[in-house]
Amino acid sequence: MKLPLPPLPSALQPKPRRPGEAEPVKPVDQLKESGIAAVDWIDERTSLSGGARWMMFRKVPKGTNWFYTLGSATLFAFLNQAVTGVFLAMYYDPSATRAYESARFITNEAFLGEFVRGMHKWGSTVMVILVFLHMARTFFFGAYKYPRELNWVIGVVLLILTMTMSFTGYLLPFDQRSYWATIVGVNINGTGPLVGPYLNDFLRGGPEFGATTLSRFYAIHMLLVPGAIAAMIGAHLYLVAKLGTTAPPWQKVEQKAGVTEEHA
Numbered sequence: 340m341k342l343p344l345p346p347l348p349s350a351l352q353p354k355p356r357r358p359g360e361a362e363p364v365k366p367v368d369q370l371k372e373s374g375i376a377a378v379d380w381i382d383e384r385t386s387l388s389g390g391a392r393w394m395m396f397r398k399v400p401k402g403t404n405w406f407y408t409l410g411s412a413t414l415f416a417f418l419n420q421a422v423t424g425v426f427l428a429m430y431y432d433p434s435a436t437r438a439y440e441s442a443r444f445i446t447n448e449a450f451l452g453e454f455v456r457g458m459h460k461w462g463s464t465v466m467v468i469l470v471f472l473h474m475a476r477t478f479f480f481g482a483y484k485y486p487r488e489l490n491w492v493i494g495v496v497l498l499i500l501t502m503t504m505s506f507t508g509y510l511l512p513f514d515q516r517s518y519w520a521t522i523v524g525v526n527i528n529g530t531g532p533l534v535g536p537y538l539n540d541f542l543r544g545g546p547e548f549g550a551t552t553l554s555r556f557y558a559i560h561m562l563l564v565p566g567a568i569a570a571m572i573g574a575h576l577y578l579v580a581k582l583g584t585t586a587p588p589w590q591k592v593e594q595k596a597g598v599t600e601e602h603a
């Protein structure tokens with residue numbers, strides 16, 4: 340048998356509702372209301388919700404499938420690189436004499452250092468694989484054709500920037516493998532036609548491969564290229580939202596009253 344609750348003191352008793360008075364608002368509803376009020380406050384001053392709605396509530400073609408998630412997966416891999424990279428930069432020292440030791444410190448001594456470094460290292464491989472898969476998807480679905488040629492070109496720039504991230508990041512631990520592998524990589528760049536030797540000089544930061552090369556690679560790796568990637572992703576996604584995504588090539592285009600209906 341359930342015993343009745345002990346009576347509350349009169350000061351804590353809920354007041355009886357007056358005739359015509361609305362039902363009391365529950366705390367969870369109050370919380371929701373204040374959230375909505377805060378968003379409304381910002382929206383009234385910025386009109387951001389229109390843009391957000393334009394970006395997020397888009398019609399997608401019939402037959403959209405899991406292959407369409409590869410672009411967002413690449414974006415997620417990039418964000419993972421950005422977040423873990425910030426934490427690595429808190430401990431990493433890009434000087435020729437301290438780089439190796441600071442990387443060792445991150446792995447062996449810093450709190451969760453091995454985990455964060457592992458996430459960054461494996462994340463870079465994942466991002467490269469995803470960007471190629473995403474490119475293959477857009478190629479095989481014919482998404483590079485009119486009117487999306489510009490988005491394909493921006494994609495090519497993103498691909499080059501992603502590879503540049505991988506290349507410049509590889510030197511940073513400054514161990515034997517990364518040192519010699521980067522010398523090979525820089526020399527391969529040098530064999531390119533016309534710009535090759537200039538690119539070689541620029542990457543080395545002078546005639547010799549050494550301390551300036553390392554700080555140059557670090558600046559390219561953590562400032563120049565991530566900034567360019569973020570800007571390019573912005574342009575890429577703007578065009579995706581503006582043009583919509585391509586229907587799969589096997590999707591039959593339905594003709595309705597003379598109007599081409601490609602979208603569901």
Ligand code: HEM
Nearest residue numbers: 407409410411413414474477482491494495497498584585
């Ligand atoms: C950092 C690299 C990249 C990110 C974060 C990214 C992100 C995205 C996202 C989220 C979409 C929309 C969803 C989807 O179709 O998957 C998209 C679409 C597209 N991407 Fe990328 N992308 C990247 C690299 C590339 C590359 C390397 C290419 C080709 C060279 C490319 C070409 C395209 C094209 C043509 C579309 C339109 C697809 C369609 O209309 O169906 N992207 N991208």
